[in-house]
Amino acid sequence: MLKKLLAITAVVGVLVSPAAAQEDFKFALNWFPVGDHAAYWVALDKGYYSDAGLNVTLENSKGSGDSIAKVDTGAADAGLADSAVVIASLARGTTIKVVGMVFDTTPLNIFSSADNPIKTPKDLEGKSIGAPPGDSQRQVWPAFAKANGIDSSKVTWVNVEPAAKIAALAEKRVDAVADYTTGLPLYEKPMGEGNVVMMPWADNGFDMYSMSIIASEKTMTERPEALKKFLEASYKGWQDVMADPEAAMVIFKKRVPEIDEKLLGANMAMGLQLMQTDRYKENGIGWIEKEKMCSSVDTVNTYMGLPKEVSCDDVFTTEYLTKIDMPAN
Incomplete structure (x- = not known):
């Protein structure tokens, strides 16, 4: 009888162990759901996270400052944030990387209307720019x-x-808005x-690292x-988005019904253009190049008036990355 009970217990243990192994993991998006986030919903829907033993929750935020605060305080395990804001936050005591x-190319940009265009940085003088703090x-x-x-x-x-x-x-409540180039379809x-x-800021001497995953x-x-x-599963999601953008939007719409899939499909396509680089083709999706990151750190140290200088080595690490190749097409 004891042997029989032990055998039953072993079988039950095998059956429940996958569920029991699911580890909660909260990911703070930098925004409300837009095309830039499709990959995480794809990874969720296709079971990449669950196959890795993770029960991932995606949470909206109100900009990089908000997502950084969530990650730094433990309200989220990882998040999305602009690298420059991450660098500046380290000078103020955060413990993130x-x-x-x-x-791989910065999407930082200023939008304005054609009847009151802002075409150069100096055109911003005398103007108002809308954005959350x-x-x-x-x-x-x-x-x-x-x-x-x-x-x-x-x-x-x-x-x-x-x-x-x-x-x-x-x-026309403001003259301009600070927003990623990928947002063009939403404004049009x-x-x-x-x-x-x-x-685009990249056209004005400011092609530093931008959107990143932080922990x-x-x-x-x-x-x-x-x-x-989590990173491996997320970049597999990006791999799928690149390979079949239309299928990715079907999943995104299923998971977040309120989105306009046509609009965000165009939004997502612009984001994918920023990832079609030799750096990603050679090193994998999401790779961090030390030279470019250190140049970004130098820019922030030089111009942002930080309370103390930030060391490049304190900003990033590649030790958690698994190489996920760009799709063949």
């Missing part, structure tokens, strides 16, 4: 302004909630094609395997 990249570009603004000779005292920042940026520009929907002007010292120290598995 960049553990993987998303866009935690927005990455608002955080990095001092560096961009100094690098381009902009008199910041002549620029007015207006607090605008993330979801209200588009309306604020379309309704209410304003019309050809009526939105972009001023706290606590996560890296206490849960290194979970972090490594």
